[in-house]
Amino acid sequence: MPSKIEYTKLDAIALDPLNPRLGRTAHSKDLAQDQIYDLMKDWSLEELATSFLESGFWPHEAVLCIEEKIGDKDLVVVEGNRRIAALMRLRKTYAGEETSRKWLEMIEGVPQPAGLFDDVPFIRYADRGEVDAFLGFRHVTGIKEWAPPEKAQFIAKLIDDKGLTYREVMRKIGSKTDTVERNYIAYRILVQMEETEGLDAKEVENRFSVLFLSLRSKNVQKFLGIEGKFGIEPKDVKNPVEDENLDKLKEFSLWLFGDQETAPIVPDSREVDRFARVLASTEGLDYLRSVRRPSLEKAFIIAGGDQEQVYDLISTAAYNLQEALSSIHLYKDDEKLLAISKRMIANADQIRKTLEIE
Known part of the structure; x- marks a missing residue:
């Protein structure tokens, strides 16, 4: 277990090549430190750098490091990689190695804070297993x-x-x-x-x-x-x-x-349930497999996916009609009501014909 906050130079800490945020593709490439930095330098580091310039590196924000050898470094940061990358980019800016106007403007008129790159607070762990739960x-x-x-x-x-x-x-x-x-x-x-x-x-x-x-x-x-x-x-x-x-x-x-x-x-996660309904339908699968550019909407209908929606629509219409019957006689001479009712009767007649209701 860690015992206390320690301090070390920025040069003594390596960026983590196994940082999950880098992605699995990066992990498989065995990236060098400068390559990892290049991937990380645009990870919205500006706010961190501004905070360092205004308040320094607070001890309670100490990064977590493990004892692991990478090149000439004996510490690897496993929590706080963005903070270390922000320090690296800030130091490069002060050293004249940065070309970004945003970063150059950030340090304009601001003296390099004493000890910022030489007294980085960290907590030491023996291996990654000790940090996994955190x-x-x-x-x-x-x-x-x-x-x-x-x-x-x-x-x-x-x-x-x-x-x-x-x-x-x-x-x-x-x-x-x-x-x-x-x-x-x-x-x-x-x-x-x-x-x-x-x-x-x-x-x-x-x-x-x-x-x-x-x-x-x-x-x-x-x-x-x-x-x-x-x-x-x-x-x-x-x-x-x-x-x-x-x-x-x-x-x-x-x-x-x-x-x-x-x-x-399937354009996004909201359509996953509709897609799953299609996978359970022989007809839906036949459509997906036989059409060069299939449509989820059409596949869903072929799979009978809109059946529950039809139930809901007809059921709601029936209950609404039943409720209207209680007072419709009060407005039997209303022209607007007559027009709406004619349309409703025509639709009901079409349903009767379609469903072959005698």
């Missing part, structure tokens, strides 16, 4: 949430690297067990998509929340053949979609996320 509470369930794929990646790391169960992760980060489970399964499906030949998964990570939400549906689970992957230990869910269902996974990915040539038919 990161989970802060960024998965807390006020500074990571983006959906970053949350899922963090959960998967706890499960795959440390062998934790869903319940153990729940206790560690303060989330619900079923949410942890769905995040993990969605993440493992994302990995499968990336590893499946002939499947373009470039947009999946950008719209990970759509994948996550879709897995709530039993229809989606049944289509992908993953019903049995819920409620079991995560060690048995490494590849949720079995080999015999990989062709369905390709279809699912194309319809939900599109590819370089085809736009997705």
Whole structure:
């Protein structure tokens, strides 16, 4: 456990190459420190830099570092990467290495604060495991949430690297067990998509929340053949979609996320439930598979998805009509009411003919 706040030079602290905010693609490239900085320097660092210039680096905002060797640095910041990147960019600005007008204007007339880059407050941890619970509470369930794929990646790391169960992760980060489970399964499906030949998964990570939400549906689970992957230990869910269902996974990915040539038919997460209804319909699936550029709206209608809506519309009309009958006789000479009633009678007659009601 950490004992106290320490101070060190900015040069002694490395940016974290495993920072979830960098994204999984960046993690796979084994980026150098200057490459990580280039990715981070536009992460809205201006407010942090302004705060440093006005108030210095408050000790209660100390970054969390682990003892890990990267190049000539012995500390890696695992919480507070934006603060360190802001200090780096601010120092480059004072050194004349920054060309951004915004950053140059920021320091104009402001002397370099004494000790800002030499006395950086930090708390030392022996390894990442000691910080996991804090990161989970802060960024998965807390006020500074990571983006959906970053949350899922963090959960998967706890499960795959440390062998934790869903319940153990729940206790560690303060989330619900079923949410942890769905995040993990969605993440493992994302990995499968990336590893499946002939499947373009470039947009999946950008719209990970759509994948996550879709897995709530039993229809989606049944289509992908993953019903049995819920409620079991995560060690048995490494590849949720079995080999015999990989062709369905390709279809699912194309319809939900599109590819370089085809736009997705599901524009956002609000349409996931309608899409799930289509997956459960033979007619709806036939339409999706046979039309080059299918429409979710048309597929939903073909799948009978608007049936409940028709029930509601007719039922509401019937109850409204019944209520109107109690006082309609009081206005039998009203011309506007007569016109409305004629239209209603014509519509009712059309319903009778369509439904063949005698």
